[in-house]
Amino acid sequence: MSLAQLISPLALGQKQQQPGLVILDCRFALENPGYGQQSYAAGHIAGAHFADLNRDLSSPVIPGVTGRHPLPDPAQLVDRLRDWGIDNDATIVLYDDGTGAYAARAWWLLAWLGKRDDVFILDGGLNAWLAVGLPLSQDSPQSVPGHFSGQPDNRLLLEAKQLQQRLGQPNLTLLDARGLPRFRGDVEPIDPVAGHIPGAQCAAFTDNLGSDGRFLPVPQLKQRFAEKLGGRSPEALVAYCGSGVTACHNLFALCLAGYPLASLYAGSWSEWITDPQRAIATGD
Numbered sequence: 001m002s003l004a005q006l007i008s009p010l011a012l013g014q015k016q017q018q019p020g021l022v023i024l025d026c027r028f029a030l031e032n033p034g035y036g037q038q039s040y041a042a043g044h045i046a047g048a049h050f051a052d053l054n055r056d057l058s059s060p061v062i063p064g065v066t067g068r069h070p071l072p073d074p075a076q077l078v079d080r081l082r083d084w085g086i087d088n089d090a091t092i093v094l095y096d097d098g099t100g101a102y103a104a105r106a107w108w109l110l111a112w113l114g115k116r117d118d119v120f121i122l123d124g125g126l127n128a129w130l131a132v133g134l135p136l137s138q139d140s141p142q143s144v145p146g147h148f149s150g151q152p153d154n155r156l157l158l159e160a161k162q163l164q165q166r167l168g169q170p171n172l173t174l175l176d177a178r179g180l181p182r183f184r185g186d187v188e189p190i191d192p193v194a195g196h197i198p199g200a201q202c203a204a205f206t207d208n209l210g211s212d213g214r215f216l217p218v219p220q221l222k223q224r225f226a227e228k229l230g231g232r233s234p235e236a237l238v239a240y241c242g243s244g245v246t247a248c249h250n251l252f253a254l255c256l257a258g259y260p261l262a263s264l265y266a267g268s269w270s271e272w273i274t275d276p277q278r279a280i281a282t283g284d
Helices: 009-015 035-042 072-081 101-112 125-131 160-166 182-185 218-229 244-256 267-274
Strands: 006-009 021-025 091-095 119-122 173-176 239-241
Touching: 006 009, 006 182, 009 119, 009 125, 072 101, 091 101, 091 125, 101 119, 101 244, 125 239, 160 182, 173 218, 218 244, 239 267
Parallel strands: 006 119, 021 091, 091 119, 173 239
Antiparallel strands: none
16 A cells, blocks of 8 residues: 555545544645644634644754754644554544645654554545535544554654755755645745755645646656655655655655655755855756
């Protein structure tokens, strides 16, 4: 079974009463950090718990040291997952109302902690759910605390120093999930320095999706990443983005296409630029 799994809205609707099912609403907006909680309160898939990117799926920023969304403390995240009723054998469905990037961050964190079976992203997210006429709820979910016992697998992570040592190596495939204008350094609406890590390729995460907001078919995803790999080993691939969130979308899409789970540079561009000694590049 693939590590990356999708579920359709209708299939989720049929599973909603299934014992052991936990649904996490991962809605968020960078420009309005309160958006997710407000939207959740206005209506969510029945039974879903709210997982906030800043509060639950990240740790506090240390200015000048970390990127914008440092990884959460693993012990605190395990406690939060237990609060949501998650056991080791739970079936988990993740969704947001955009591209799936925030749901993918939650998927990666679960994989990092060892939860790699029965974790699904709702294909097309909340928009797809609403498009087929399925209802929302304003009720608070009821759950019994779970007994999840995950441990972080830091083999999935690459630190900035390790990445610096690998730059220029012929087997490295370094994928930047941001859009081309930010990758090139033509614009930078979020971070104080524009550009990308030298040697990276632009692999905009939004290109994993079709015009309907759903993930592309597996053969198309496989071809997309085969072109990026250029014959190099997928095991040597490293994904990054602005803050370690949308890179997870590329990692999910790679697994969906049948590739192994590659490494994440979690600090990403917003951490890379905290050290002026680290090289940057602009243009293609």
